[in-house]
Amino acid sequence: MLVTIRKQLRNHPALIPLFFFIGGGAAMSMLYLARLGLRNPDVSWDRKNNPEPWNKLGPTDQYKFFAVNMDYSKLKKDRPDF
Amino acid sequence: MAHPSQLGFQDAASPVMEELLHFHDHALMIVFLISTLVLYIIVAMVTTKLTNKFILDSQEIEIIWTLLPAIILILIALPSLRILYLMDEINDPHLTIKAMGHQWYWSYEYTDYEDLGFDSYMVPTQDLTPGQFRLLETDHRMVIPVESPIRVLVSAEDVLHSWAVPSLGVKMDAVPGRLNQTAFITSRPGVFYGQCSEICGANHSFMPIVVEAVPLEHFENWSFIMLQDA
Numbered sequence: 001m002l003v004t005i006r007k008q009l010r011n012h013p014a015l016i017p018l019f020f021f022i023g024g025g026a027a028m029s030m031l032y033l034a035r036l037g038l039r040n041p042d043v044s045w046d047r048k049n050n051p052e053p054w055n056k057l058g059p060t061d062q063y064k065f066f067a068v069n070m071d072y073s074k075l076k077k078d079r080p081d082f
Numbered sequence: 083m084a085h086p087s088q089l090g091f092q093d094a095a096s097p098v099m100e101e102l103l104h105f106h107d108h109a110l111m112i113v114f115l116i117s118t119l120v121l122y123i124i125v126a127m128v129t130t131k132l133t134n135k136f137i138l139d140s141q142e143i144e145i146i147w148t149l150l151p152a153i154i155l156i157l158i159a160l161p162s163l164r165i166l167y168l169m170d171e172i173n174d175p176h177l178t179i180k181a182m183g184h185q186w187y188w189s190y191e192y193t194d195y196e197d198l199g200f201d202s203y204m205v206p207t208q209d210l211t212p213g214q215f216r217l218l219e220t221d222h223r224m225v226i227p228v229e230s231p232i233r234v235l236v237s238a239e240d241v242l243h244s245w246a247v248p249s250l251g252v253k254m255d256a257v258p259g260r261l262n263q264t265a266f267i268t269s270r271p272g273v274f275y276g277q278c279s280e281i282c283g284a285n286h287s288f289m290p291i292v293v294e295a296v297p298l299e300h301f302e303n304w305s306f307i308m309l310q311d312a
Contacts, residue, residue: 012141013145014142014144014145014148017148018148021148021152064167064170064171065167066163066164066167067171068167068168068171069171070171075174
């Protein structure tokens with residue numbers, strides 16, 4: 001199937017940007033979903049050993065993908081321990 | 083508040099709303115450019131004197147009209163995601179206020195230091211004094227200190243409501259049994275109006291929100307007076 005694609009691409013090089021952007025978009029979406037599934041503290045995969053990961057949040061951890069204005073390393077913990 | 087027959091956004095009163103305004107200008111300019119181009123192409127196609135118009139093939143223009151829209155979309159997506167993450171950041175609020183939605187009024191609770199709570203009913207049209215805005219004024223305003231980060235916890239006591247103030251760029255649904263959090267900073271003192279934004283019954287259009295941003299000293303005097311009256 002890849003050979004067929006390569007042959008068609010040689011005759012129609014205009015399809016290369018299409019593959020690039022659609023493939024890139026799909027890859028980025030899947031990567032973000034995987035990040036959410038594995039790193040989000042609201043998700044618990046192992047109910048026996050890690051039942052409530054949302055109780056283990058620290059003040060200097062960054063949970064969002066991108067921090068625009070916040071310097072998370074400067075935050076202090078001012079809540080009582082759970 | 084909005085002027086009569088206003089089509090665009092209200093003037094921004096918070097940094098986040100300013101960012102949203104600028105992003106809207108950016109995206110709208112792109113939309114206008116694309117629409118003008120498409121309209122021009124349509125007119126050109128319809129009025130052309132060329133006869134062989136239908137069996138054409140060109141790799142170069144195909145590459146261009148794949149690449150250019152992809153780049154335009156990326157140019158829209160990057161500022162958009164930046165504002166999205168900016169809106170979710172909550173930088174150490176100075177004050178936390180609970181806004182509870184009822185049928186058909188809002189109640190505000192300032193419980194950081196003392197137990198201050200009051201209801202905020204709309205001023206009926208026949209009771210308006212000259213200069214007040216119809217369907218927007220309330221008997222008690224939510225007073226906050228200007229230029230301080232404020233956290234608002236929004237919830238509801240009966241049905242769904244939504245706490246929205248357009249000039250601050252804030253809207254948060256009030257769900258019974260759920261606590262939603264939003265935060266903002268007012269860049270300037272003033273009075274900012276909003277209306278309930280989730281259908282909640284007969285008087286859904288008659289439970290407005292008024293936020294009054296004042297210097298800290300005035301806020302302290304106001305809360306002292308409100309505590310005494312309670």
